[in-house]
Amino acid sequence: MTITHGDEFMPKPLVCVVGARPNFMKIAPIFRQFNSVKHLISPYLVHTGQHYDQSMKDTFFQQLGIPEPDRDLGVGSGTHAVQTANVMLGFEPVLDDIKPFAVLVVGDVNSTIACGLVAVKKQIPLIHVEAGLRSYDKTMPEEINRILTDQISDLLFTTERSAVHNLKQEGIQEERICFAGNVMIDSLLANCQKAESLAAISEKYQLRFGLEERTFALLTLHRPSNVDDIDTLQRLIYTVIRISEDLPVIFPVHPRTQQKIVQAGLNNLLENAKVLLLPPVGYLEMLGLLRGAKVVLTDSGGLQEESTALGVPCITLRENTERPVTVDEGTNTVVGTDPEKILTSFMDVMVTGGKSGRIPEYWDGQAAQRIVDEIVRRYF
Structure with missing residues (x-):
């Protein structure tokens, strides 16, 4: 149900998180797709500042057509523990202010797990885009972030079929999983020219x-x-x-x-x-x-x-x-x-000439549309 004010329907806020350079390419096509449901969803963009090169952040936002963040936490660099803790401290007041119907995180950086933890501890549904990827190498910090974020997420969007299998093997219920395709490829196809x-x-x-x-x-x-x-x-x-x-x-x-x-x-x-x-x-x-x-x-x-x-x-x-x-x-x-x-x-x-390969399933530039369609189906 949408929130109403008088006789008018008001869109519900959805907090979306980016923290580092790889996140920018993943969030851009999703934000473009939100325009088609702006009567239902009001996206609120939080940049944690984990990627702390301001000029590079600005370049990526401009080139990818990402709106300026509604909130920049400016956490900067630090050890994994310090960075994760600072993101959590900065993110909690955002949720208190905005009161979103859900939090959407992408990828596997420290900001992903940090914001995810804050959301679920406040009993706010968590949506993870690019879920289920596994290297099975726990010396990689990203692997820890991936595993933990998936366990606490309510809705998990995968980029490839193997990721669906990984999640099921880890006890994630099938109804929480949606194979949507690869939003990175959405960005690539949209910007090739x-x-x-x-x-x-x-x-x-x-x-x-x-x-x-x-x-x-x-x-x-x-x-x-x-x-x-x-x-x-x-x-x-x-x-x-x-x-x-x-x-x-x-x-x-x-x-x-x-x-x-x-x-x-x-x-x-x-x-x-x-x-x-x-x-x-x-x-x-x-x-x-x-x-x-x-x-x-x-x-x-x-x-x-x-x-x-x-x-x-x-x-x-x-x-x-x-x-x-x-x-x-x-x-x-x-x-x-x-x-x-x-x-x-x-x-x-x-x-x-090396491997030629072929384009994997759902790497077709339509992943963001499938993601937004499923969010609307689940929450409205």
Whole structure:
């Protein structure tokens, strides 16, 4: 039932949470879809500030068409415990003020579990978008966040069939689960035509050589397991330098990764190789680089999905993935951090073109519509 005031129906507030860069691409298509039910739902956007680079946040919000947050908690960085606690402290007064009919969280960052805990302890229904993904590696903080958020959620939206199976195995009732598809792909398909051209990116960053389609590899590294351990980081960087002898590598560097590279004394080696170091780039720039790359080397979950959607071969520099559909149906190959396995997979791309894959079920740009339709069905 909608709330009424006099003879007029008033839309019910739904608090939606974003905390870090991966969340932005997931919330954008959902917010666009809310426009079709604005007579029922009044979305209230909370940005926790877990992603604390203000300029990058602004860039992503502008490029993705996300409205300015109704509330910015500004929690910033910190240990997992400090960050989670600060989000919880800042989020509770928001719920007291807004009194939403539900809280919607996306992904698996600290803000996801922190806001989820506050909501359920106040007996407010919790909706989790991108539920059920499992790496089965509990050394990953995100895995803990995923498992706990799913256990306390009332409505769980999944991106792939394997996630539905995972949730059922963990005792989640089937009626709480809805296979809706991948909102990341909604964002990708909506913005493909707006992606930065390779020529514009090359000019913007004054790259040493011009970019052309399929003449470079795209690299991202940010996971603590890869960048915090100096031996692992050295092994990966030396392998990247070896790859750059056959194919130039473009490397937008996460600030934390940059710090670890400098500490390990690897900066000069990279700068003297055919590795083009860029600062963190916006969504439309990353989309342009991804679309133009011959191969992607990454430890990012999102890039595994986006490369599959675009048909670009992906080499995942982790021992596991929580997105198995990208391996089973897509372009992704999981190789870990062993140089021989990385180089073997890379040479396969160079010789054969790598995995071609196919687009997984419901990665069709309509996931947000299915999500909003189900929210309306459940709560109105």
